[in-house]
Amino acid sequence: MDGLIEISEKEFRTLADLIYRTVGIHLTDKKKMLVRGRLNKVIRRLGFSSFEEYFHALESDTSGRNISELIDRISTNHTYFFRENDHFDFFCETVVPWLNEIMAKKGNRDLRIWSAGCASGEEAYTLAMLLAETYGFDYFSAGAPILATDVSSTALNAALLGSYPFERLKDVPQLFLQKYFTKLGMDRYQVKDVLKKLILFKRFNFNNEHFPFRNAFHVIFCRNVMIYFDPPTKDRLIAKFQHFLEPDGFLFIGHSETLGRSHPSFRYIRPATYRKGAV
Structure with a gap:
């Protein structure tokens, strides 16, 4: 056990579908552990103990802050100056x-x-x-x-x-x-x-x-x-x-x-x- 909150197949697909509908990013099953790792700190900081609770918070958040943070966590991309020069x-x-x-x-x-x-x-x-x-x-x-x-x-x-x-x-x-x-x-x-x-x-x-x-x-x-x-x-x-x-x-x-x-x-x-x- 690594101490991270587990994510079920259903919870992953629910989040993946939300991300796809929102920004078009397509998350395959291979990204399940990446999603789990990137979102655990967010979920704990918000006081939740499961991905299901987190998803319900995303659905009920009228401010858009939580969904914006979700996208930030998922879309992080490393780059540098003069890449592919x-x-x-x-x-x-x-x-x-x-x-x-x-x-x-x-x-x-x-x-x-x-x-x-x-x-x-x-x-x-x-x-x-x-x-x-x-x-x-x-x-x-x-x-x-x-x-x-x-x-x-x-x-x-x-x-x-x-x-x-x-x-x-x-x-x-x-x-x-x-x-x-x-x-x-x-x-x-x-x-x-x-x-x-x-x-x-x-x-x-x-x-x-x-x-x-x-x-x-x-x-x-x-x-x-x-x-x-x-x-x-x-x-x-x-x-x-x-x-x-x-x-x-x-x-x-x-x-x-x-x-x-x-x-x-x-x-x-x-x-x-x-x-x-x-x-």
Whole structure:
């Protein structure tokens, strides 16, 4: 016995169904022990002695706080700056020149990038550094060019804070580290406010039927997110991405993910990189 509250098959399936209905995350039976481990402290802190009591509390909670904490616990995802760096090399070498053409043709500086499933912000800040290097801080005076969203309030709070241990920054070039971060101690760095101004962080649930975006994006990064979805949920999300991408816009997904052949509106460019067909 490990001292943890047990979870029955029925209790696990009840929680898994609730999580699926709420945020679209598909939990297989293999995740049962993970769910048990991550939720035990929450259940004890709330004064419950079983998962059944916890589920009843979730159902009766009108504030939404308990369900929000549940999602936070389940959706925790480790990431770091410049993860899957070949994407960022391609972004600088290929995507940025295309963005320059688009802005020159339209005569504006309206650039829209979506970091979808941004976790604690490392991906969004990586993109912000690349934009700052290319365009400077004052180029996007009309508004932040990056929208970064996540379903986890805890992750978003960490992203807004912008304070990271060095282990997540180990792939950041030294020049960028000096230019865009303030060292807080032996092993911690703080993102500078000038970089934060390039990003708008918002809580957003991919399972929402309505996506509240007025304009399409030029680039969408949604990496290592769809691995948590079943095929129908994944297909619905990809269809939304197709709708909210500009013609010829780029979609980046995780290297362990694929769009498959059921989405002909996207053409394969290179590993985990797709482009929307022109309308």
